[in-house]
Amino acid sequence: METLDRQTETTSSRIAALAHLHAKYDCLNTILWLTDRSNGREQLLSSYQVGDPNIHEALVGAVVDIPRRGSKGDLADVLERVQSKIAHAVTATQRVTPIVLYPTIRAPTQSVSDPSILGVIVLHRDVEIGDPEAEEIASHISNIVEFTRLNRLATCVTNAQAFLSRTSKDVPKFLNEIGFFMLSQLNSSRCMYVNVNRAQDWLEIEGDHLEQLGIRAAHRDFAIEECGVAAPGEVRQVGLKFQECGSSEPAILVPLPQAGYAVRPVPFAKHNDFYRSLPRQNADDIKIIFFEKVVAGYLQNRFSEADVAIANAIFGFVGKYIESIIFESNTNEVISHLDTEDMVQDDADSILKILSGITRKFNSVTILRVGGFERSIYFDKVSATHRMPGLEDYLKKVRTTYFQKYYESRAGNGNNNHPYFGVDGIDGRTVIEVHFPRYSSESRLYLVELDGEVISESALRSLISLFSDLYSRVMREENIRERGSYLMQVRHAVIHHFSAANRSLKSIRPLWERGQRDKDYWLDLLNDPLIGSDLARTISSLGQASLIIENGRFMIGELESSALNRKPYRIAELINSTLDVLKYNRDDKRIGVISKISGPPPKSMRGDGPLLSIALMNLFDNAIKYSPHFAKIRWRLDYLPDRYRLSISSVGDKLDPNARMMLFQEGYRGFQSDRLNRRHGTGLGLPVAYRILKAHSPTAQLSFEPFDFDAELEGAGNTFFFEMPFFSGSSARAAAEADVRD
Missing domain, CATH: 3.30.565.10 (Histidine kinase-like ATPase, C-terminal domain)
Structure with a gap:
């Protein structure tokens, strides 16, 4: 691949520069040590060597710690440590000549603990070098090191941008593809990842071509050992300690932090206020590990500071891309279920099925029917995926802290068009609460148990979107049912009252027709109490029918x-x-x-x-x-x-x-x-x-x-x-x- 070719060019150009210096001064060995800070400490790493192959083994993986700023260590101490690494290959007559490399954009200093130190070239020869041209060659090597690092970084970022334009938007497939792509960028031979939204197991990527990728379970037990103090979500060097062999292998850990929330107890609120009440905290639900670094001619099997910088640069914008496709995937997951499933507002298993498609961190759902009048509140379990220990104590608390106030306020009258969300702890577990107010005095309480105390913004917004959409559908269905129920009841009641009015008018009508022909008879009718009673009965029946219709207006609308x-x-x-x-x-x-x-x-x-x-x-x-x-x-x-x-x-x-x-x-x-x-x-x-x-x-x-x-x-x-x-x-x-x- 192109990146491998460029890495070969990087190695070749550095070795070529060393070989020139080696030949010019007829050295026995010429060794380039480069400064590295990837594991939280400043160290010199043996990187490239030209000369005696007998000391090659002694140099592989060699590391020399550089004293911290302000310590008593100086250049002589560091060089003495460097020389001790290959003491068995250096005779008493051979001289060790160090040449310190500095970044060309900074003024040189004599303190090796200064971060501007780029590295050290160590020359082994029989006589001391006094030629100032060596410093010029060393400066040229510094330029090569800096240029190849920057060029490699720019090339990797460009390749990553081109790669993203043609990659999949399916989250598992994308993780396979980006992992495979980064193997070549980091000169790593193996990659595995975990996505706790889908499973707790690590998966290793397999395949030699992007079109034929597969995954398998990373069956070996291992522990991740931190190499230094790192901030949460930071790309860093780690060690993989495999249980089967007991050794620790260098690796790069790439967390893909997503914007998220620390899930802490908060009272019920509308969804916008609910978001604002939760403290922000990134969620590290996805992690990728690259290990088994292999570069021909390079003396280290560990990843360098440049490798970490490349991973940081690429996954800096890849992380945002993953976050967007995860949110899109979660949204589609919710929509697809709501479009195909029957109404699931009272089915805990169906709701958990939808939520599990968002993240496996949602591991149980309990649905309760809540009714209240004045200070009398009752709870009935509708359905649950699992038994929830501590539920009774929680209900006693929430009855006092929320539902009594809810039913005493105007909210208890059912004048709501949105659900309420909160967070509480039940028997040491984190639970997201969702309250569905209803037009009637009866409502629903959903308790969604969350594994952990941090949730990604995408997962939380998807949960809120699910319940908000479900609530809207429930209210529409309830409105339809109320309208249908009202119309059926009104039909029977109005027919009854209209029939009564009709009977009264029918009894009066013959008398009315006779009164039109005989005025004296009409005057007698006006004084007849039975006629007045029939008219009053008619007015009452029509009034009752009107009242029934008027009542329905308030039950259908707000x-x-x-x-x-x-x-x-x-x-x-x-x-x-x-x-x-x-x-x-x-x-x-x-x-x-x-x-x-x-x-x-x-x-x-x-x-x-x-x-x-x-x-x-x-x-x-x-x-x-x-x-x-x-x-x-x-x-x-x-x-x-x-x-x-x-x-x-x-x-x-x-x-x-x-x-x-x-x-x-x-x-x-x-x-x-x-x-x-x-x-x-x-x-x-x-x-x-x-x-x-x-x-x-x-x-x-x-x-x-x-x-x-x-x-x-x-x-x-x-x-x-x-x-x-x-x-x-x-x-x-x-x-x-x-x-x-x-």
């Missing part, structure tokens, strides 16, 4: 606090108006109404009157609907200093306090003990009332209490109640101040 049209209103007037609309419903079951008001009303209140009327309509309609015939209902309005409390009590079957969450879920309907006169419904009334009240104020919490016996109502039953600030919303304080000024 009800945002900012969208409310807050104006002055009187709650007592809204209550009386609601009861007037429901007069037929009350009269039909002979329901009596008891009303009580305590405390002075405020000068004014602000809220969305039409929406509050719908909430009141649902609450009173429920009280009437689930009361037996000839029963009584009681509403009580208490004006407090800054808010009012409305409670509506009715007799009937006592509700189970543990069923609070179910009552406020769409479609749930309570038991009607009056089986002969059951009323149609949609199960939307209480959820709609709940949303309207919460949209006005987070403190307007709708709840209920069962009671055993009430003397005034003459039975056991339930009381639904809520408290509402006089001035709700973000402008409440300003409105209150304006009211005081008025």
